[in-house]
Amino acid sequence: MTTLRYGDRSQAVRVLQKNLNSYGAKLIIDGDFGDVTEAAVRAYQLKVGLVADGIAGSKTQTMLAGNDCQQLLKNVDLVNAAQRLDVPLASVYAVNEVESKGKGFLDNGKPVILFERHIMYRQLSKVRQEGDDPAELKHHADQLAAINPAIVNPKAGGYAGGTAEHQRLATARLIDNTAALESASWGAFQIMGFHWKRLGYASVQDFVTAMSASESQQFDAFVRFIETDPTLYKALKARKWAEFAKLYNGPDYQRNLYDIKLQRAFERHADCDCGQAVAA
Template structure:
């Protein structure tokens, strides 16, 4: 697993990073110190290749430096467009991307990162979707299916297997009800739940999943839509009220993971350089 390197790090891995950057035209002293010069060189490389220019050398930047395939990766232009759409400084978009993203939107086998939620599957099966649906009958049917398939349909959360095995759970759930199953997984780098598809402007759950499977740019577009369609969340982002934003996006446990503190620090770091100025608030 690739270690993310950032400003302030000192290690042999930073020396390797500096050598790789020099192979691409940087003129760094190879001293293992991720200081201002190394951060600037990382940003310059990211700008040149179209990657997110945040100055952080994560797996994507290191893969690119090593000549890996970056076709599905998030692009810097995606963040520029999002800042324009949301009416916020580019530094704010860099911050939410850095803190709220799970890092990679795809597994090594090329499938999107997902997490299947069996309790959501239970809820979606019992959901009234059409005029004339009988809520009592829907719940009875959901209970029957839950009794037969507790690992896939359950009033209680759990049963996670992680990684590629989550796709196996999803595939089995799709055999029971395709739409409910797709709605019951979180998708991509920003883990947007499938049941949001209509709110986000997709024509169906299947349309949403096709977008999430196409690339990180499409996953980030869904994240942008998620903010756009929640006026309170977008207002918090515009005002840079990081505690409120974290509470709304991450839920009541945001403090445990210091999401608000991480967002503030990331914003301040990106705002301090020209690349993070972008759109005026």
């Protein structure tokens, strides 16, 4: 499903306009995604509770088609996060738009994940209990890496993508359930499982249950991630987008223009009254 946004001109935009009109919009069906169509998209999103970003992605188009969207991120989640973080709503919209992978769940209903074999190697080597022998743990991890390098490996890689990542995870869970769950990134914001304790979850299993419940829960983990990283939080508060992008995305953030995208997204949402509309 093609994401439609401001500036697009196509037959798909005509279909979008027609669908919006069936829900009360009074658009001229001209296939031009301009200011009026963007405003109609935001109004519809607010009406049904979706994130009101004015972008007609798969979620908005799915909702327009009458499908169930219980698992999807809600606009009120972003409004509440802005209040919780004490930042403008536009800042939350920006980080959600740029840092989210778009969808938190696969078509089969399972959460989006990426299994990291090098993290599995690290977590298997980790001392967890008094009396654990670090040398013995590392030796065991090395043995597993020799037997199954696609699942346990000192080096990153081996990604399969999509539903196949769950197959890799299932294999890893047969080796060590906790280490395996800690070694995958979860949901729309790809939060690593090993952060569970820092983020305030009772266990990695508790974290995974939350990530498997809804995009709202996944977004809550993202907000916790920001809250528990003082430097990242400070960069967001000050709207130092380059610093925020470097901290969240790593040193290659400039290659993907994350800081520029964040700045532009913030500016685009700066005048939106989406929060007031929800709170009213």
